[in-house]
Amino acid sequence: MTQSLRIGLVGVGLMGHGIARNILKAGHRLDFMDHPGNQPVDDLLAAGATSRASGREVAEAAEVVLLCVTGSPQVEAALFGPDGVVEGLVLKSAVIDCSTALPSSTERVAERIAAAGGRFMDAAMTRTPKEAEAGRLNLIVGASPELFAELRPLLACFAENITHAGDVGAGHTLKLLHNFVSLGFSAVLAEAAAASRQAGIDDTAFLEVVGKGGGSGVVFDRLRPFIASDDPSGFNFSVANATKDLGYYRAMTDELGARRLVAEAVEALYAGIDDQDLTVPEIIRVLAEKK
Template identity: 60%
Template sequence: MTSSVHVGLIGVGLMGHGIAQSLLRQGHRLSYLDHPGNQPCDDLQTAGATPLETPRDVASAAELVILCVTGTPQVESVLFDPQGVLEGLKPEQIVVDCSTAIPSSTQAIEARVREAGGRFVDAAMTRTPKEAAEGRLNLIVGADKALFDELTPLFSAFAEHITHGGPVGAGHTLKLLHNFVSLGFTAVLAEASAASQRAGIDNSVLLEVLGNGGGGGVVLERLRPYLVDADPSGFRFSLSNSLKDVGYYHSMSKDLGASRQMGQAVHQLYADIVAEGNGERLLPELISLLADASTQRGD
């Protein structure tokens, strides 16, 4: 896949829109599912993208289909529901799942796609919508090595770092491990920041101390704009999606029989915050929610 590919994209949200921009910028053709959950797509259509009405239409029109939806239920829906991708799937056509999903379900989904004559790859993403629009995502791919090598040139259109994690399911496994670490760090830093504020310490001083010590790193830098200017856009990820991801990690670790004491604590924190009606708020706002006396826990 070194020349222009006709890609069918299902899921033009914050991440999917950036992937679409990057694919078009690199000369690939694009059809996408017209859906109320999409970001505004006028710019994509101006660049030559074509909206289509059903997942079946997307699969029928494209050479390869990329899914960039919320999670396992949405992946199953767009693939297997009436007028889904499988109804339009062509022999040997590749379906690339860039969503966050439960690995055991991913393996079952791959089997159904293979039985229908297609090929399935999980290519989980990390980084943010900003990097997606810049073509600088990280991809963690679950596929056999030959298929990984076949897809790498296409992935390079929207990803900077592309890691072969292993067979199908490995991409989603590694993504859940990554997100648990990232969201766990966020929870720890948010709770520490909330305690710091209640102690009357200036946020700039806390940032200096953490940044010069063991608290420094990517997560702190994503929270920095909120601590400095109350700007949550440095980490454009909702608390409801955070809960989904740590919930998926909790399910996976249970399936594996792995230790999950920290996972349970992190999951409970996000579950409590979302249950209070904060699901649509962005991740950095967790700091203020925890600093509010009305949301204190663990007494």
């Protein structure tokens, strides 16, 4: 994609800010929706972005609208609420949902976007805000092969690894499966680290044994800084978001009729944390303190 596109963005949060910065860096025009939940946007405005008052105004100015919000209720509100994106949607423009959402909702959203004359893609993200700022996100895409081929160069300006999972909804389905695995591994490691501390094992010894054995991997590397030095920045993901995602996973498996014995225990651990504003690594401290 060599030409400059008119991009609209709803959701300039921890992940959306990095996406916005890299869209501008790639030479595209950017209009974003003003919202109290946005990260500071002075750098985006200085780079040429334009702030708009509503989703409708963002859509009116855009060929492609990206959503980077919390979940399905927020997606539906941004698209179909008063002054929402669909009210300003330009004929044959594309909507890309980078949020974590319930696949059945995603399929209904895609039908409504098509009825309004637009096209729809789910492009769920993995990795962290650090990779978002660096333009190195992973994306899991659900879309027609034609739309995927058309928009892949745009996605590549803020993502390092892009997987076409299948038709609409496949991206969000695979994202929930991924998050269950990631959060499940995190729960196992957090519980083990807490039990290790209660047993009086030195954290350095725990990290050496687990890291050189069956616990090594991406999740271990994200939680290691907290175990070693109380630094939660390796996995800047809130317990509230983990609980939300696991609730979506439960709803999805209900719809599929799939078994989820392990998932029920994992969800119970996250939902049982009183302070849902904590990050995932900080669960280790909470579990270690409980008797």
